[in-house]
Amino acid sequence: MNDEALRQALATLAAELADFARVRDWEQFHAPKNLAMSLAIEAAEVMEHFQWAAAERSPALDDERRRAVAHELADVAIYLLRLATVLDIDLTTALREKIAINEARYPVERARGRSAKYDEL
């Protein structure tokens, strides 16, 4: 049920973002290859905020920094939705499938005992 609500909410947002590109005649730039590059570039910009953080644990972000990070996360989300749109991928279905894969791959009792995913890395 939440999945259906999520699907609809994302579809509405994706349509808004598609309009944003269309009225600016930017669709010509939004080839999947370009959008995939944009996604990676924005993800790197998120990372910049944590590059030199001394502690592994969450630094107490001040308000200005939190807002800057929030906007970088929004950029990632925007390109993610654009890419899913131009590839005609249903992100909600993809999420549901991937979560199921992860649950099968990392059963609670084994993953908890051994944190296998992380230990093997």
Place this chain on the structure above:
Amino acid sequence: MNDEALRQALATLAAELADFARVRDWEQFHAPKNLAMSLAIEAAEVMEHFQWAAAERSPALDDERRRAVAHELADVAIYLLRLATVLDIDLTTALREKIAINEARYPVERARGRSAKYDEL
């Protein structure tokens, strides 16, 4: 109104993902710095699918490839939501703010005429 629906749907999904990590005792690994790295790594994996694509325009993805890309996009979405969660960032608000910034930065009439964002790049 859609924003509120999106916020609730994302909150439900984020809670599910937080549970997934918690029952596996993986929260110790989910420091913002680590999640930001994961986000960038997954974005690079999306990009791999388009790395050698000859055409700028969307290649006709076969079903197997589309599914693989879909799951990579899901990975990006999962780490994006996890990162927003541990940083206590409301992604819907961030999206709304960033879209407003983009609208101010790229007014339709100017952006359309000159595609300034892309030309300057």
Place this chain on the structure above:
Amino acid sequence: MNDEALRQALATLAAELADFARVRDWEQFHAPKNLAMSLAIEAAEVMEHFQWAAAERSPALDDERRRAVAHELADVAIYLLRLATVLDIDLTTALREKIAINEARYPVERARGRSAKYDEL
């Protein structure tokens, strides 16, 4: 023979970069994890210059742009050398090994006929 010249030239440069960090008391920041993040961030900055390029083929870079790209490539090289240094990895040996692996993996006659590496992608 060139390998030995390369090894010595890289060692001299790496020592210079190590000094640069040491006199600024920056070694504390140059943990492998941090340097790996820096490497990825700089690589993304290189990519930004080609993000919206319409043509696959090399755009004719004007002088200003070429210089900007050159400095981004230098940043990548600097972090690459720093990371090799702190991990005590001999980059020349690694290059020689990796080139041998690539030659075995992509024999000329097969790779040329079918461009297998790229076709399979």
Place this chain on the structure above:
Amino acid sequence: MNDEALRQALATLAAELADFARVRDWEQFHAPKNLAMSLAIEAAEVMEHFQWAAAERSPALDDERRRAVAHELADVAIYLLRLATVLDIDLTTALREKIAINEARYPVERARGRSAKYDEL
């Protein structure tokens, strides 16, 4: 003097890598845009090795892991040299210029006292 030795050693290696691509008829794939993507993808693969490292400080890499990282660093170096080659960028000159920029930007006495670069981040 070391710069000239480095320039020559890199030129010899770059020529070898160009031959590797040419005899496989891979030059068609080595547009700057594609090589920039490859560089970022390989940098992300380096990062994967340090993604979940608990400590900031260098983990004691076992031999197998060190070798895997070494080969990823070699991949970064290979794409870096290929990209410099197709863009006709002299990497040694770029390095010398960028190091001079960094020295001017982070004077020892100020950088050491305040680690300004990292503090501001």
